[in-house]
Amino acid sequence: MTVFNPPTSSDPHGKEVFIRCRNVSKSYRKGKTIVTPLEALDLDVGRGEFLALMGPSGSGKTTLLNLIAGIDSPTTGELWVDKQNLASLKRGQLTAWRAKHCGYIFQLYHLVPILTAFENVELPLLLDRSLSRKERHSKVAAALDLVGLANRADHRPTELSGGQEQRVAIARAIVTNPGLLVADEPTGDLDRKSATQVLDLLREFSSEYRKTIVMVTHDAVAANAAQRTLHLEKGQLVEQVQITTSEPTEV
Amino acid sequence: MLPISYAIRNLLRDPGRLLQKVGGAGIVVFLVFAAGAFNQGMHRILSASGSPQNVILLGAGSEESVERSEVPIQAETLAAAGIQDITTRLGVSAVSGEVHYMAEVIFPTGHKAQALLRGVTPTAFEVHRSVRILKGKYPKPGEVLVGKLAHHNLGVSAEMLSPGQTIKFEGQSFTVAGIFTAPGTVMESELWFDRNDLMTLTQREQLSCVVVRLESPESYASADLFSKQRLDLELSAIRESDYYAKLSAFYAPIRTMTWLTAALIAAGAIFGGLNMQYAAFASRIRELATLQAIGYSRPAIYLSLVEESLLATLLGTLLAVAMVLIFLEGQTLNFSMGVFRLTLSGEIALAGLLTGLLLGIIGSITPAIRCLGTSLPSALRS
Structure with a gap:
């Protein structure tokens, strides 16, 4: 088996490589058959890049996203995020890695309904014992401010619109200041106006805060917000589209 | 976390x-x-209910139930003389010949209930040291001393068994002379009669048992030896605590x-x-x-x-x-x-x-x- 080094080189587009997949496959048993949603995939994503993954259902987009986020482990291959080979980590280590390095944004927000917006955003920070209560509160307030929901801190998810819920989820994803943000169809359940707000935020995190963002989407308009779009089909990369402009695309 | x-x-x-x-x-x-x-x-x-210092002399073969036991009346005085280390207070030996009897009593209201009756003499207080008279006095013939919780057992109000009230047993009326307590023991639900009254009414000529209080539980051997030596009395000595432990096992x-x-x-x-x-x-x-x-x-x-x-x-x-x-x-x-x-x-x-x-x-x-x-x-x- 080939052993790769951590991504220290630059990708063909001149960016420092932040995510490097080499020969990554994922298989699992479904009944009596073995399903392979991803097969021998190679991919480099630069630091601070905003990448969109597109493709039909079952093409392996979410599987790849879950692997990059450390939600799942590849069956074969190596998957480096920054200096860490996620393929070598066990479940508990992946959990600890996610807490520090990755923020996950879900299509249906996945907020805890019994907690307020503030408490939802605070959840990841409670894992960091070194933070004082005051520091935590200050970080939560800053994150909510960044997504424009400082005045909704005490509201529960049921008291927020879909767009506001997704922005709270984004605040929760960024509050620990992770290097990587992954988003699984973050605009899939939103109206156009809310979708625009969410995509603007993601672009801002990529361009201003150098967050590496990997977003799965079915929406070509949403994908246009990314700097690069990859198309997957049957677990293989089939096409990539490079957006050259750094200006936000009209959504 | x-x-x-x-x-x-x-x-x-x-x-x-x-x-x-x-x-x-x-x-x-x-x-x-x-x-x-x-x-x-x-x-x-x-x-x-059972003290390890007390020994019950029961009729041989009736160790399981004091109510079925029969002990010659002279066993009381013979035990007082023959058993060593019996507790004495003011010259009175702690030896109590008793009659235990389960029978129906009738209240003035017509209410009938099964009660555990005990015929005693004043020395019963020397043997059963936890017994204290709360109200009233020790019963004379024609009177009865009732346990504090007896009314519960008989299904009547406390007032119906308060001093001055009457109950009927075997056609004869008895006046409640007093109420006694014996905390946490079965005695609290008994009715204590003058022993002669109970023996007369039940036509008994023998006691149910003789209870002896010893200086220490170790003196049991003396009581046991007495019961084995006096074959004519047909006695069996059992520690009071063992007697109730057997009942508990039951x-x-x-x-x-x-x-x-x-x-x-x-x-x-x-x-x-x-x-x-x-x-x-x-x-x-x-x-x-x-x-x-x-x-x-x-x-x-x-x-x-x-x-x-x-x-x-x-x-x-x-x-x-x-x-x-x-x-x-x-x-x-x-x-x-x-x-x-x-x-x-x-x-x-x-x-x-x-x-x-x-x-x-x-x-x-x-x-x-x-x-x-x-x-x-x-x-x-x-």
């Missing part, structure tokens, strides 16, 4: 389910309290049944609770997966789910304690030997608390393992 507030708020997520869980746990723990109080009450009264199956019933109900509650808890956790599989995606470990989430379940069952335990204090504490229960009080002792409280803890832990671990067993990608999409 998830904050405890998360577990508390989850409890309040579905008030109906919370009510079921708290109520279910409360009933089970209440049953454990009740079974414990019943068993301990019965065991205590039988244990406290009631063991009843006590076992109460524990078994409580255990079966608790087991049923655990199985029912498992289903309910699984339904509660299963509806939150995606939320639990989200917590894992954020970075909370599975053990941390297990712990939070167990905390949540424990909080509910401990609330149930508190409810059970309240129910015990309202409905059970201090209540008296009758059994053939007398009356005992139900009390929530430290041991029973601990047993109830442990039951609450077990209900919470066992009732949540399996559902939590099942709900967190789903793979994370699948759970996030559920």
